[in-house]
Amino acid sequence: MLKDITFGQFFPGGSLLHRTDPRFKIIILLVFLVLVLLAKSAAAFAFVVLLTAALLLCSRLSWRILLKGLKPLLFILLFTALINLFATQGHTVLWQWWIIRITREGLVNAVFMLCRLLSLFLGSSVILTYTTSPLDLTDGIERLLSPLRHLHVPVHDFAMMMTIALRFIPTLIEETDKIMSAQKARGSDFETGSLLRRLKAMIPILIPLFYSAIRRAYDLAEAMECRCYNGGANRTRMKVLRAKFSDFAFLGFMLACTAAVVLLNGVALPL
Numbered sequence: 522m523l524k525d526i527t528f529g530q531f532f533p534g535g536s537l538l539h540r541t542d543p544r545f546k547i548i549i550l551l552v553f554l555v556l557v558l559l560a561k562s563a564a565a566f567a568f569v570v571l572l573t574a575a576l577l578l579c580s581r582l583s584w585r586i587l588l589k590g591l592k593p594l595l596f597i598l599l600f601t602a603l604i605n606l607f608a609t610q611g612h613t614v615l616w617q618w619w620i621i622r623i624t625r626e627g628l629v630n631a632v633f634m635l636c637r638l639l640s641l642f643l644g645s646s647v648i649l650t651y652t653t654s655p656l657d658l659t660d661g662i663e664r665l666l667s668p669l670r671h672l673h674v675p676v677h678d679f680a681m682m683m684t685i686a687l688r689f690i691p692t693l694i695e696e697t698d699k700i701m702s703a704q705k706a707r708g709s710d711f712e713t714g715s716l717l718r719r720l721k722a723m724i725p726i727l728i729p730l731f732y733s734a735i736r737r738a739y740d741l742a743e744a745m746e747c748r749c750y751n752g753g754a755n756r757t758r759m760k761v762l763r764a765k766f767s768d769f770a771f772l773g774f775m776l777a778c779t780a781a782v783v784l785l786n787g788v789a790l791p792l
Contacts, residue, residue: 534581610627
């Protein structure tokens, strides 16, 4: 299960999303999140699902990678859908047994919430993390936050910390899987027993995991110091970020899609 978590990983490629300027990717991601959250009607949600599918196709990533990343979220998706299905009050009862009742409104809300969560995860992944290298992501965050330097905010340090934290997620997941395998080989059981017993069984995993994370952080800091790394205003870059026409066109397209979602909220489809 841990190996199925792909959040924070970068998959190289030559698609339109891979070639987009990271500064525009971050802005486009914010626009996309607003777009998904603004959707309220069935027509708007259908448009959001089609837009998410188009982004997935533009990324040219394997469907196996995308579906693999959804496996760890299945419980959260199903739990949220069931909460909306049974907790939403409505007038049109579709099925009822004792105090459990499924209404038409609850079913619609469950489908809408499922579409929203899937669009948020898949869209944000293919726009930013899956298609952006750590170096490009750092440069993009730093350039976008550069006006804060006038307020004496350490923009470069902040961008570097965010990027390193994001890219450390797959490494820590792999390390956790190795520690769990080693503990299982020693006879540890993480799947049976009461909840309290399983929580206690996680202690032999957390201690070496924290130690490994701190050791990796120290090794990374020493490696950067040995290479005389000094980020900030005087740092030069091998690849200078330059905005292209396609970047502005992509951003304009997403803004137009946001306006379309607002307009589609007023369109009622028969359900």
